[in-house]
Amino acid sequence: MKELIRYELLKITSKKSVRYTMVILFVILSVLMYRDVQGLSDEQLEGWEGKVDSEVVSQAKKEEQQLLFKLQDRVASKQDEVMLDTYRQIYETYEFKKTRESKLTSLNEQISQHNREGEENFTIRNLMLERSLLSKVSANTIYFDEPAEHMVDYMSTYGFALLGVMILMGLSTIFTQEYETGVHRLLLSSKDGRQKVAHAKLISSLIYVLGLLFSSISFALLFYYLFLGHEGWNASLQSIPGFWDSPYPLELSIYFWVKLLYHSVASVVFSLVVIMISSLCRSSVVSFSLSGSIFLFPLIATKFALLQTDNKFFTSVFEVLTFSPSQIMRVDPLFIEYAAINIGGFPLLYPIFAFFILLLSASVPIFIINKRSKYPSSI
Incomplete structure (x- = not known):
């Protein structure tokens, strides 16, 4: 099984499209992040802190x-x-x-x-x-909170885009390439073979996503440490523009770890959705397009819904899409203001409800992928 996992992981990471895309994205991010930090220094708050x-x-x-x-x-x-x-x-x-x-x-x-x-x-x-x-x-x-503020914001912007693109590039063809090359016919001859391969693909995909997360966060931490330092972690969450209406009494150091947890779990869930779609599609183009739509639609729809705040339908759409994997990957929409779900007359905060939604969402693609591996024609 270990050899099979290693083989599946190598199939993901050895693709030229994955490697080139990752290099290009890191170069682009470096340029954009360097532009963002220009002129920022703790000297700007000297005497004011x-x-x-x-x-x-x-x-x-x-x-x-x-x-x-x-x-x-x-x-x-x-x-x-x-x-x-x-x-x-x-x-x-x-x-x-x-x-x-x-x-x-x-x-x-x-x-x-x-x-x-x-x-x-x-x-x-x-x-x-x-x-x-x-x-x-x-x-x-x-305080001079720019290092901490930029690091926290990174996961909602540059890190979010990096993870989304790399998950799509690496995993949207994980099953479809077997169909397109005809390898799936060999797998269909053995029930145990199908299941083992499916499990190996899931585990190797998890390793791939966790590796992306580690690389992305490490890159950002090192970058902001070199150019801005390490100050600001004791500042409150409300020190970030856009969080002035947030009721959560969190310092940026705590919010960073909370955000990293949600960001990581949501990335894994989104990767499971992408793998599920790949297992159901015979075309890599269709799989990539559907997965990309699932990733982008909540972002576009919520932006539009925010412009239609007087319309109850669009407000409802915005609330529902807040709990989509791609929106939870950004995390900030859950903490930006006070919001709670009515559960039997008791309020359940959006962040807690969203975490339960993530765990439930993960079970659906896992069930479908497993069933697909046992009974290829059943779904």
Whole structure:
């Protein structure tokens, strides 16, 4: 069995299309990531790191006005843009504190109203859970969090694209190539042979995906460490633009590991879906196209749904697609704001519900692949 697994893994990794694509992607990512970190340095927050209060905000506004006055006579340099971004971070951090306090006040008022009415249902439990989470959030300090922020963001952007493309390139033809070369006729002559090969393909695919994950994350960690350092891991999740409405009291160091877990499990589940489609198709082109559509459709559909927020149908579509493997691979949509599912009158947070969905989703392709290996004509 070990030799068979090694052989199947070699078939995946030895394909020129896989090797060339991976090299090209890493080169492209290096260029894009280098562009992103240009001008970023811990010097931009020198003298500003720490607690943000009204005095700090006043000083930032004063310096910003002085800089804007100078920019009337010249074009803003990269350093000027960095400083303006620093002032923006200070204002947003201070505003977040006030917004959080206002949100907590609103939640307390709603809970008190329901208590007076003697209600004990999903609504009040949901409000109480949100209040409990939000009350633990503390984001009134500012740090140079660019290294940690870029690393966390990497999994939702560049790392997500890298994994998706490489899974499609490596696994979408894992079964179809046997049909196209006629090798499947030899496998059909032995039931044990079919099953062993199917199991070997699953295990070798898992090794391939885990290897991609390790390579991708290691590459990003090393890159950002060399160009930005290792600061920012103690900053709160709410320090990242786009997470200001998140109620989760997580530091970036904790969120990184949580995100890596979801990112990894969702990548494995998506790879199982790709393998299942390959086992059901006779054409590599069809298999690749279907798998690619499953990967891209949730992304495109959710982008469109976000533009139609007043339409209940599109809102429902957005909520459903949040739990697709490709969306969970990005992780951020689960944590960007408070959302919970009603389970028997009790709220179940989106991240927890999504993890259960992943585990259930993994069982379907495994069942179909196994059944296909036993009874090729049954599906």
